[in-house]
Amino acid sequence: MNEIFLLKRQLKENLEKIQEKIEKALSRAIRPKGSVKILGASKKQSPEKIRILYELGVKLFGENYVQEGEKKIEVLKDLSIEWHFIGRLQTNKVKKALKLFKVIESLDRIELAEEIEKRAKALNIRVPVFLEVNIGKEKTKGGVLPEELKSFSEKLLGYSHIEVRGLMCLPPFEENPEKVRPYFARMRKLFEEVKPIFGETFTELSMGTSHDFEIAIEEGATLIRLGTILFGKRE
Numbered sequence: 001m002n003e004i005f006l007l008k009r010q011l012k013e014n015l016e017k018i019q020e021k022i023e024k025a026l027s028r029a030i031r032p033k034g035s036v037k038i039l040g041a042s043k044k045q046s047p048e049k050i051r052i053l054y055e056l057g058v059k060l061f062g063e064n065y066v067q068e069g070e071k072k073i074e075v076l077k078d079l080s081i082e083w084h085f086i087g088r089l090q091t092n093k094v095k096k097a098l099k100l101f102k103v104i105e106s107l108d109r110i111e112l113a114e115e116i117e118k119r120a121k122a123l124n125i126r127v128p129v130f131l132e133v134n135i136g137k138e139k140t141k142g143g144v145l146p147e148e149l150k151s152f153s154e155k156l157l158g159y160s161h162i163e164v165r166g167l168m169c170l171p172p173f174e175e176n177p178e179k180v181r182p183y184f185a186r187m188r189k190l191f192e193e194v195k196p197i198f199g200e201t202f203t204e205l206s207m208g209t210s211h212d213f214e215i216a217i218e219e220g221a222t223l224i225r226l227g228t229i230l231f232g233k234r235e
Contacts, residue, residue, distance in 0.1 A: 004048075011052050014230050018213075022224075025217035036217055039084060041209070041227035043068065044234035047075040053230065054079050062086035062105065062225055066093045073100050086168075086225060088142045091115040098123060105168045105206055108132040108142045110152075113159055120161035128165045130206055131156075133190060135183045136172035143169065146190060153194045166204025166222070167191050177212035184208070184219035191220070 015038075022036055039060040042050055050061055050072065059080070063069030064087030073083060085101040088108075094115045097104065107113060107129040120127045131153065134143030144152045149167075156164055167190060171183035187207055195202050208216025210229035217224065228234065 007049070008052050010232065011049060011230075012056055014232065015053065015056050015058070018226065018230060021214055022217060025214040029218045029220075031217070036221060037223045038230070039086075039206070039223055039225045040230055041086065041225045042072065042231065043087075043227065045227075045231045046235055047072050049231050050076060050081070051079065054081060058230075060084060060223070063101075066097050066100065070096065070100055095119050098125070098127060103128045103130065103165070105130040106132045106142065107162075107164075108134075108144050110155060113156060113162060117159040117161050126161050126163050128163050130166045130168040130204060131164060131194075133167055133169045133187060135169040135187055138172060141170065146186065149190055149194060150197070153197045157197065163201060164198045165201060166206060167194070168206035170209070171207075171212075173211070177215050180212045181215050181219060184212075184216050184221070188220040 018038065023033065026033060026035060037060060038058055039062050040050065040053055040058050042061045043064045060082045062084040069083065083101045084103040084105050085097050086105045089097060089104060089106055089112060091112055098119050104116065104127060116127055132143040133149060134141050134145055137145060156162060167187060169187050171180050174180050184207055187205060191205050204222050205220055206223040206225065208221045208224040210226050213224040213226060
C-alpha cells in the first residue's frame with residue numbers, strides 16, 4: 001500500500017475518533033450537535049496532511065508563525081481554507097499576517113490593536129479577531145489578564161477596522177485534564193461578561209487542545225484547536 005493511502009486512512013481514523021469524543025462531550029453538556037468547530041493546529045505539519053484533512057471536512061486551520069504559514073497558504077491556495085493566526089503576533093508581522101489570515105486569534109495588547117487598525121485601514125478591510133486571555137496568569141504566555149479584560153475590551157470599541165468575534169485561551173498544562181476545568185469555566189464566565197460590549201457578532205470561545213478539548217467543550221468551547229491528536233506527530 002502506498003504512503004498516501006496509509007496517511008489518508010490514518011487521518012480519517014484520527015478525525016473519526018475525535019468526532020466521536022466531541023459528540024459525547026456535547027451530549028454530556030446538553031449542547032446541540034454541530035456547536036463546536038475543529039481548527040487544525042498545523043504548526044510543523046505538512047501541506048499534504050492539511051489537504052487530506054480539508055478533503056475529510058476540516059475547513060479551519062491555524063498557524064503559529066507568519067513565515068511558516070505563508071509557505072503553506074501559497075501551496076494550498078486552491079483550497080477555500082479559513083486560515084487563523086493562533087500564535088503570538090509581533091507588530092512588525094501584522095502587515096503580512098493580514099494578507100494571509102482571515103482571523104487573528106491572539107490580540108492581547110493595545111499596541112497590537114493599533115497596528116492591526118492602521119494596516120487594516122490601509123487595506124480597507126475589517127479584521128475578525130479573538131482576544132487572547134492569559135487565564136492562568138502565566139509569565140511565559142501572552143494574553144490579557146482576566147481582571148483587565150473588560151477595560152481592554154471597552155478600549156477596542158474605538159477601532160473601526162477590528163471586529164472582536166470572541167475569546168481565546170491556552171490554560172496551564174496539567175497532566176490530568178480535569179484540573180484545567182476551572183480555567184475553562186472562568187473563560188466561559190468572562191465570555192458572558194464581555195459579550196454585551198461587542199454584541200451579536202461576539203460568538204466564539206476558542207479553547208481546548210489535543211489534551212483537554214473534551215473538558216473545554218463541556219465548559220462551552222465553540223472552537224477547539226487540535227494538533228497532534230488530529231495530524232499525528234509533527235515533522
